[in-house]
Amino acid sequence: MPQFKTTKDILKSPWEDELYNENWIDSNTLITPPKKNWDYSRELKIEDIDIWEVLYYEGGGLGLYAAWEPYAEFYLITQRYFSIRNNAIETYYGKGAQQAVQKRCKDLGIPVMTNQYWVEDKDMWLYN
Numbered sequence: 696m697p698q699f700k701t702t703k704d705i706l707k708s709p710w711e712d713e714l715y716n717e718n719w720i721d722s723n724t725l726i727t728p729p730k731k732n733w734d735y736s737r738e739l740k741i742e743d744i745d746i747w748e749v750l751y752y753e754g755g756g757l758g759l760y761a762a763w764e765p766y767a768e769f770y771l772i773t774q775r776y777f778s779i780r781n782n783a784i785e786t787y788y789g790k791g792a793q794q795a796v797q798k799r800c801k802d803l804g805i806p807v808m809t810n811q812y813w814v815e816d817k818d819m820w821l822y823n
Contacts, residue, residue, distance in 0.1 A: 700760065701714055705747060728763060730763050731764065739765075741771065743765070744765070744769065747760035756783075759772055769792065770786065772784070772803070
């Protein structure tokens with residue numbers, strides 16, 4: 696079951712809340728928050744993301760998140776005992792972000808699963 700957090704949840708209290716809607720458990724199918732694709736008209740910033748999918752979280756603040764709303768090739772890594780002041784937050788955006796974040800996760804010991812998925816022709820520039 697995927698988990699989701701808001702930017703506020705990640706930055707202020709990563710060990711506590713997750714985005715939750717009690718109706719999600721009332722269904723036999725997977726229900727996720729709504730999302731819109733980012734248009735890549737400008738570079739995303741953390742503040743632009745309302746909802747993140749939690750890809751990995753470990754106590755002490757080590758986490759890997761993917762932008763969900765808006766949906767884009769944008770990843771956030773938080774390191775142990777991070778704070779905004781000590782810059783232990785890393786972001787990866789756009790073309791090549793997926794490969795860069797996988798490499799960084801390996802350095803940090805974050806296990807990452809890779810899956811094949813379909814990419815529309817118009818979005819292939821992000822993955823070449």
